[in-house]
Amino acid sequence: MHTGSCLCGAVSFTVEGDLPGPDGCHCTQCRKQSGHYFVSTDVPRSALAVRGAENVRWFQSSEKVRRGFCAVCGSSLFWDPIGRDWTGIAMGAFDTPTKTCLAVHVHTAEKGDYYDIADEVPQFSTVPPRPH
Template sequence: MADHLTGGCYCGGVRYRLDGPRRDIIGCHCSQCRKTSGHFAAMTSVPKDKLILLSDETLTWFQSSETVRRGFCNRCGGNLFFDPAEKPTISVTAGTLDLPTGLRMTRHIFVKDRSDYYDIPAD
């Protein structure tokens, strides 16, 4: 895996670099992720100090709960970051990563909260 990955929102107002190792992709089916992404959220994560913002002119943070804020682009609406205050890592939406990522989706969480229009394979 490369030492770093880059990514950003659709319009380019937010660009970032992830330095060092990343976690493989986790699919989160909780109601907040569904509401902010339009489906389930597929995310990797890195230590917070390994997320380098290259451009953040359109980055807006939304406090979605007492302990979590979510970063999105206020121009194109791109869902970018999930930042839990109590954890040393920040999650980054996989769809905003530039290709190739070298990452794989390895598990799903909050599956019982998924919507009723899709199934998740048992494997």
């Protein structure tokens, strides 16, 4: 089991099972929403339990995705594709250790000009098809 929370603790969560390797999304929306690129792991909805869900506010950033954040402290927590059976959870919100490491960089064609991607993790200019 993995646990995590927002900065102020008004929202906390648990995830049953192992965490899949997270992706780092460099798209403009993720960068604007998180302040840098957004790293999240995709978990089945059935594995996620949220305490303080009344403090989660949702912003629908496109027709297909909504983003969840703490209404009290503003922490970015969730990337939620509408109509799918999984939710992306911000890696920075997890208590450590997570026993995982970055698996892929996506939307690198939109990355900020103020940083380089200098690791050996696979990079995709858009996003590869998801098995979910």
